[in-house]
Amino acid sequence: MRDTSCTSDPGGRHLSGMRAASRSSRLSLVIALSASALLGVVGPAHAAVAKDPLPVDIPDYQAALNAVKSIDVRNAVCRFLSTPLPTGDIGGGSVQALPEPAEPCQNLPAFTIKDPVARNEITPAFVAGTAKPLPTEAVKLTQLVSSLSATVNGRTATVMLAPTQGGGWHLAAIRDGDTEAVYAGKAALGTLVFTEPQIRGWYQLKLTTVEPLNDEARQGLGGQSSAPLGDYQKLVKARYADKLPGSAYDTNGYASGYGSAHTATDDPSSTLLLTGGSSAALALAGGAVFLRHRRRPNTG
Template structure:
């Protein structure tokens, strides 16, 4: 009788490899198909985005009076131009009705803001969509400009579930790019260079000039090649490295703050390295050092 044990073993190994490959493909497809599209109203017939945990809490946050008042205070306060350390601090009088007299606006539904993941940058994980990016924040822009100015509400995850207001930022760049995600694609940012990319299966395509420069002028690269690029650029700049501890890093981890309540001091990030801080009912306007982007 012919010995078929070797053939049987080989067949089992091939089946095992195929099974593992199927799992990887399924995970990648699931990650790509669970992206967030453009902002929209949520109804009973329109389920909440499955890829954003506690999305109803995020909706409640951006529609709350506290967040709206914070945005109004931000829009009422002129942001100083330029960076610099030790600039003057100006106290802005507290207003009982911060939105009074401002044009009517609404805050759009939150969108996912994805960043390249630390493990992907470090090169300790495979170049797969499920490993390459992670959800770090949610962003919401305004329905219209207010006195010629737009703003973006940024939400951070709260410990134990939910979302809280992390910042209000000048402009709507984050929300505009986050809104470019479609069924079958992921959009993510490389924060160090302010580059925005679209991930189609395992192909990375640039969405802005910074991203095109980050790819060396190429119109697209494989996810594996992109991993090599960011590893070379940032492996020595991850959280915990000298680059990070000295305050140069734009960050690749989740927000460190994860309180169960609204933050008592809220950073409102303005343009050109300026910031607004709401503290103790008074609004303080100060200049701070511009974040390094290289």
């Protein structure tokens, strides 16, 4: 007689377990992909997603990469590092043209130029008090900055890129030291780093809370460890509202950090100049006026 009673089926349980494991694996994959996409949306300026390794909130970033990796920019850095730093007041007009050797990098130690990161500043409207204390209105991308992979003859340098009219990026200046690139590179997941140029302060913005990153910024917050963005706006308005473009402060040649402060020529063949002073920097001829225009020393 055939036995019709129910019996256990190890093979059936094994198949059922495999199906459950497959469903669990697919679910894990969906969760992982969703998390990756979310990181791409909320990450910092230099965060990357799997499909797109370029920062999503820096326009034409590939052009910026091409610029800092180009032979022309590398040669300009080598010319800058090969030239002794001038001395004297930057406002006194200490400007010299850099030599143009056939092989600018020939006698220098090997180095590379790191990928550029965003250099953000407070906006004129935020300073004037006409913009709301929101991250999107308080801070804007003004330049990209790159540091070197190693010191060269005891010196460091920062490559500064400015947006080109019509799209892309071009060399705006090379500055002695790497302060700006170091602080700009401190942006982390969910945070934004920006500078207050007049006092050389660097801050980190977490949602709508401002935190200082250096001593100048701590002084700028009155010694506080943090402040709401609205309170910080009141502080910078009191400091700079009368120093915006068009003000007497600006027309007398003391403006730094707003409007025309980052103007530079789009002509890549312009003469490279080295300006003197404690913030010695190399600039294209069209940007030399800006660098001589900055009368306050810059530790970067």
